[in-house]
Amino acid sequence: xxTTLNYENMVRKVADTLIRAASSCTNDKVNALSKATEDxxxxxxxxxxxxxxxxxxxxxxSRFPLCDDTGIPHLILETGKELAMPAGLxxxxxxxxxLGLKDLPGRPMAVKGNDKERIExxxxxxxxxxxxxxxxxxxxxxxxxxxxxxILMQGGGPEIRAxxxxxxxxxxxxxxxxxxxxxxxxxxxxxxxxxxxxxxxxGRSHYEASSxxxxxxxxxxxxxxxxxxxxITESVNKxxxxxxxxxxxxxxxxxxxxxxxxxxxGVRIVCMRPCCCIEPRKASCVLIKxx
Amino acid sequence: MKTIxxxxxxxxxxxxxxxxxxxxxxxxxxxxxxxxxxxxxLIEDDCLQNYGIYLKGSVIFHSAVSTAGVGVTSSNxxxxxSSMPVLSKAGVRLHLGKGALKPETVIALNKxxxxxxxxxxxxxxxxxxxxxxxxxxxxxLGMEAMHELRVVEFPAVIAxxxxxxxx
Numbered sequence: 523x524x525t526t527l528n529y530e531n532m533v534r535k536v537a538d539t540l541i542r543a544a545s546s547c548t549n550d551k552v553n554a555l556s557k558a559t560e561d562x563x564x565x566x567x568x569x570x571x572x573x574x575x576x577x578x579x580x581x582x583x584s585r586f587p588l589c590d591d592t593g594i595p596h597l598i599l600e601t602g603k604e605l606a607m608p609a610g611l612x613x614x615x616x617x618x619x620x621l622g623l624k625d626l627p628g629r630p631m632a633v634k635g636n637d638k639e640r641i642e643x644x645x646x647x648x649x650x651x652x653x654x655x656x657x658x659x660x661x662x663x664x665x666x667x668x669x670x671x672x673i674l675m676q677g678g679g680p681e682i683r684a685x686x687x688x689x690x691x692x693x694x695x696x697x698x699x700x701x702x703x704x705x706x707x708x709x710x711x712x713x714x715x716x717x718x719x720x721x722x723x724x725g726r727s728h729y730e731a732s733s734x735x736x737x738x739x740x741x742x743x744x745x746x747x748x749x750x751x752x753x754i755t756e757s758v759n760k761x762x763x764x765x766x767x768x769x770x771x772x773x774x775x776x777x778x779x780x781x782x783x784x785x786x787x788g789v790r791i792v793c794m795r796p797c798c799c800i801e802p803r804k805a806s807c808v809l810i811k812x813x
Numbered sequence: 814m815k816t817i818x819x820x821x822x823x824x825x826x827x828x829x830x831x832x833x834x835x836x837x838x839x840x841x842x843x844x845x846x847x848x849x850x851x852x853x854x855l856i857e858d859d860c861l862q863n864y865g866i867y868l869k870g871s872v873i874f875h876s877a878v879s880t881a882g883v884g885v886t887s888s889n890x891x892x893x894x895s896s897m898p899v900l901s902k903a904g905v906r907l908h909l910g911k912g913a914l915k916p917e918t919v920i921a922l923n924k925x926x927x928x929x930x931x932x933x934x935x936x937x938x939x940x941x942x943x944x945x946x947x948x949x950x951x952x953x954l955g956m957e958a959m960h961e962l963r964v965v966e967f968p969a970v971i972a973x974x975x976x977x978x979x980x
Binding site for chain 2: 569587589592629630631643647649651768799
């Protein structure tokens, strides 16, 4: 059982983590944008990326949202295999998410009503930012003796353009790379908020592929790209869509790929999400650490 | 960088080309998926003036407005893009959003002497450039209601003008 003090500390820590996720860019992301700006040949496209860098600095300094679509909180709980989770932990996490959305402030975009009303958006929106429910919590394990919470804030634009589907791989990695590149090349034309970051998960089911895609967003680093990631990025950059669709060399800054276990079959399930130019919005905190 | 002040005249529109980098200062309206079809209905029913909305020379900014600030949403969403020809015919001179438009929309904008500009999602920067905000129609839509904003030097790039698109 969490003591009252620990409970309140945990709520505040979760709230601060959510605010950091929504109002700050990682250093590797800012550096990637800076390098792309220096390298860009289209003046308007370079200007767009300069605006993004200035926006990142302003958001971090003022703790104000990077984007008014503050996103849907996606929570990943990383726990040591032998670690006992105290009673009250999930309550503290969800209370912290609500407090973070209130203090950020998050965009008041919880859709009210019953199933039909929510789908049709006919009963309006809640005016309370904290009433926005988080997506179902995901649990992953670690060998560390630690309980760590990761928060991703997922915007709507990339969700319109993302795709989870089967690919018949024909026992060639290149088939998968080509399919992902084709999907991404189509989606970036419509995304608007480029340069994007491609997050990709490859697994055995749609659930698993989507989960791996989220982990790819979490673990991805602009300074560390393997051959497959590099090939996908280069392929999509040939579209010349460029920042904000204004053409140029930098449609995609990087690809974050996570490959999971695979089915003994001729099919792979691939989830590809073209994360917009202010994503990934992510932050992490340690909730419990055992010595 | 060209400086544009609202209301926007047809002469100003004539002088703008795709790729032009601009700033917009003055009063602009907001509207996106939920409210723009309602505004189109008001235009078709000839009762827009009952709401105190004057579209001649106006700017429609494809954004929600909330305590989380403002920022462009995709203009190629069905309910937004399909409203653009009617709004242009009613006097909207500049649509501010993001993403590629269909060729038929670009043609319609030209027919009604309207242009399309895009803006990066820079909510934190824009927050400092908004002097005032108020709801002017369909308050029940919350952040998606039509708002009137008084803004200073909103940055944008012209993406469609005179029947030509940058995409």
